[in-house]
Amino acid sequence: MNIIxxxxxxxxxxxxxxxxxxxxxxxxxxxxxxxxxxALQKTELGDYIGDRINQGMLLxxxxxxxxxxKHINKAHPKNGFILDGFPRTRTQSESLVxxxxxxxxxxxxxxxxxxxxxxxxxxxxxxxxVIHNKIWHDISKCRECGSPLYQRExxxxxxxxxxxxxxxxxxxxxxxxxxxxxxCQMLEIQSDLSDNPENIYKKFLEQYxxxx
Ligand code: AP5
Ligand code: MG
Numbered sequence: 001m002n003i004i005x006x007x008x009x010x011x012x013x014x015x016x017x018x019x020x021x022x023x024x025x026x027x028x029x030x031x032x033x034x035x036x037x038x039a040l041q042k043t044e045l046g047d048y049i050g051d052r053i054n055q056g057m058l059l060x061x062x063x064x065x066x067x068x069x070k071h072i073n074k075a076h077p078k079n080g081f082i083l084d085g086f087p088r089t090r091t092q093s094e095s096l097v098x099x100x101x102x103x104x105x106x107x108x109x110x111x112x113x114x115x116x117x118x119x120x121x122x123x124x125x126x127x128x129x130v131i132h133n134k135i136w137h138d139i140s141k142c143r144e145c146g147s148p149l150y151q152r153e154x155x156x157x158x159x160x161x162x163x164x165x166x167x168x169x170x171x172x173x174x175x176x177x178x179x180x181x182x183x184c185q186m187l188e189i190q191s192d193l194s195d196n197p198e199n200i201y202k203k204f205l206e207q208y209x210x211x212x
Contacts, residue, residue: 001026001080002101004087006174007108007191009163010115010122015131015197016108016189016204017084027077031085033129034071035059036152056159058166061091068092069099090173103185105178106204107171110191112164117193119160123149136196185211 001024005013014030021028032053039050052059068086075081080103087093096102110118121134127147132139139149154163178184187207191200 001103003082003104004102005084005106008167010119011108011110012191012200013084013108016200017082019201021082025079027075027081029071029081029083054153056154056162061089065095089170090177093174093177105184106187108189108191114193119155123151126150
């Protein structure tokens with residue numbers, strides 16, 4: 001099963017994608033994680049990617065398509081994949097379906113108040129990438145591997161607002177495109193401030209169960 005998960009910054013795409021990937025034995029491919037990794041490499045391309053990401057700006061479609069297709073093919077997903085953060089524009093959606101079949105599109109919705117609260121509290125493990133939130137986790141070290149945690153550069157207010165504005169422009173055309181294909185199952189999940197990632201996973205399973 002090949003899934004894409006779409007939603008605004010801080011909606012909870014990464015948190016939900018990890019839970020689905022674990023249970024359904026899918027390969028989790030996160031565009032943001034791939035680009036942050038590339039930004040750490042001291043190359044011209046890495047510096048370019050890092051600068052744009054830190055300002056909360058999208059990367060150009062051609063570059064994103066090239067990097068993401070390379071990673072999806074390299075992952076050799078046996079049972080399928082879950083794509084988190086890609087595609088993020090209609091152009092990227094069109095390129096993806098030219099070479100990959102998509103079975104399901106999950107859209108995660110959250111209010112601006114919810115995402116700003118979450119993003120200001122998000123801390124990532126610098127070694128294994130596990131996502132924490134100071135609202136309910138101890139952030140002195142990683143709960144999985146004990147390594148130090150860090151905050152993302154783009155989790156600052158100015159970059160968050162830029163990311164939300166881009167998302168608001170791109171989201172409807174992406175959903176319209178996949179809906180129009182009439183080949184993908186479309187699931188919508190509302191993620192509220194009172195939810196935690198496990199609640200959201202339960203909401204996903206309920207909807208998935210109804211549809212299968
Ligand atoms: P990316 O890393 O994909 O960032 P994003 O889309 O802005 O999304 P986030 O990772 O911030 O949020 P998320 O929805 O994954 O939430 P999470 O689960 O972490 O991309 C970064 C940048 O790379 C982009 O801005 C762009 O520059 C570039 N880029 C990437 N893909 C691109 C593309 N295709 N085209 C062009 N450019 C691209 O959760 C957030 C927090 O909330 C966490 O602390 C978590 O613990 C908490 N939380 C999650 N779920 C819940 C819940 N249900 N209840 C309570 N708290 C929750
Ligand atoms: Mg993410």
